[in-house]
Amino acid sequence: MLYRFLVCCFACLLGSFSAIAEDNLLGEYNLILLEDYNFSGGDVQGRTYIGGDLNAAGHAVEFGSRLPNTDTAIDAVTVAGDINANVVRVLRDNNLVYGGTLNASHVELNDGNDGQAIYNAQVGVNTIASTIRADAAYYSSLTENGVFSNGTFNYAGTDDVAVFNVSADQIFAQNSNLSLNWGEAETVIINVAASSVSSSTDVVIGGGVNLNNGFTSNQAFSNVLWNFYDATSINFNSLAVKGSVLAPLASTSGGASFDGAFAAVSYSGAREFHNFVFEYERPQGSQLVQVPAPPIALIGLSALLFITLRRYSR
Numbered sequence: 514m515l516y517r518f519l520v521c522c523f524a525c526l527l528g529s530f531s532a533i534a535e536d537n538l539l540g541e542y543n544l545i546l547l548e549d550y551n552f553s554g555g556d557v558q559g560r561t562y563i564g565g566d567l568n569a570a571g572h573a574v575e576f577g578s579r580l581p582n583t584d585t586a587i588d589a590v591t592v593a594g595d596i597n598a599n600v601v602r603v604l605r606d607n608n609l610v611y612g613g614t615l616n617a618s619h620v621e622l623n624d625g626n627d628g629q630a631i632y633n634a635q636v637g638v639n640t641i642a643s644t645i646r647a648d649a650a651y652y653s654s655l656t657e658n659g660v661f662s663n664g665t666f667n668y669a670g671t672d673d674v675a676v677f678n679v680s681a682d683q684i685f686a687q688n689s690n691l692s693l694n695w696g697e698a699e700t701v702i703i704n705v706a707a708s709s710v711s712s713s714t715d716v717v718i719g720g721g722v723n724l725n726n727g728f729t730s731n732q733a734f735s736n737v738l739w740n741f742y743d744a745t746s747i748n749f750n751s752l753a754v755k756g757s758v759l760a761p762l763a764s765t766s767g768g769a770s771f772d773g774a775f776a777a778v779s780y781s782g783a784r785e786f787h788n789f790v791f792e793y794e795r796p797q798g799s800q801l802v803q804v805p806a807p808p809i810a811l812i813g814l815s816a817l818l819f820i821t822l823r824r825y826s827r
């Protein structure tokens with residue numbers, strides 16, 4: 514009986530640490546942060562998920578101004594931690610959900626009477642974190658089929674997805690102009706390594722970098738992804754980012770504005786996140802969430818199972 518019990522427990526516990534994630538979170542949220550949003554101005558025009566705290570003391574924070582005003586309120590803003598702000602404004606008659614302490618002088622739920630401020634202590638970020646980290650790993654594993662040369666990303670094939678592998682120091686030099694020719698592709702993945710010349714994982718984008726031809730349409734905003742898969746910090750400086758940003762390991766700051774979905778560890782600054790999401794749907798079964806290192810409880814249970822198996826095998 515003990516043997517069977519331990520085997521069942523081990524299988525259930527091990528299974529709980531493996532999962533398949535298929536949700537396209539960048540297609541649902543305008544802004545995803547695994548930790549804190551250190552707000553000093555700007556706004557988020559679409560849906561927001563903050564895994565840590567919203568720190569905006571002395572400021573009025575606005576969310577959801579470009580969301581559709583439907584008959585049923587959606588959770589337009591979710592904050593797993595505390596909300597520290599002067600005023601929190603959620604537009605288009607939608608909900609604010611929070612899991613910590615609401616330290617706001619005033620909460621405005623505008624444009625109707627459906628929106629609510631909802632306390633939910635169970636709000637968490639682990640599943641979202643696992644999903645976007647697996648997203649970054651998946652995209653970075655795709656085979657390159659495009660060429661970057663002389664400031665232009667050029668794709669001349671017939672595949673639906675154009676893939677470029679570059680480094681930050683290769684493309685984000687001071688006063689550079691970048692263009693995109695994506696031909697017949699419907700989606701563009703630009704995998705950006707933090708550095709090609711050192712082991713540094715800090716990215717500082719040079720001043721005067723501009724995204725020009727091919728990047729400046731609504732189509733590009735919703736179908737181009739910048740995958741900073743290994744960066745641990747990114748300063749976007751004065752760059753007006755065109756397309757979505759995926760940086761699941763990075764604390765981020767700067768940028769003139771963001772036209773596309775944005776996912777990172779944290780963001781500090783006063784910029785606008787415009788309501789464009791990443792429309793690409795990954796093939797089913799293409800993205801496996803990495804199994805994390807086993808916790809102490811799992812290690813202990815493994816040892817107990819090993820001892821028991823040895824005893825029963827004698």
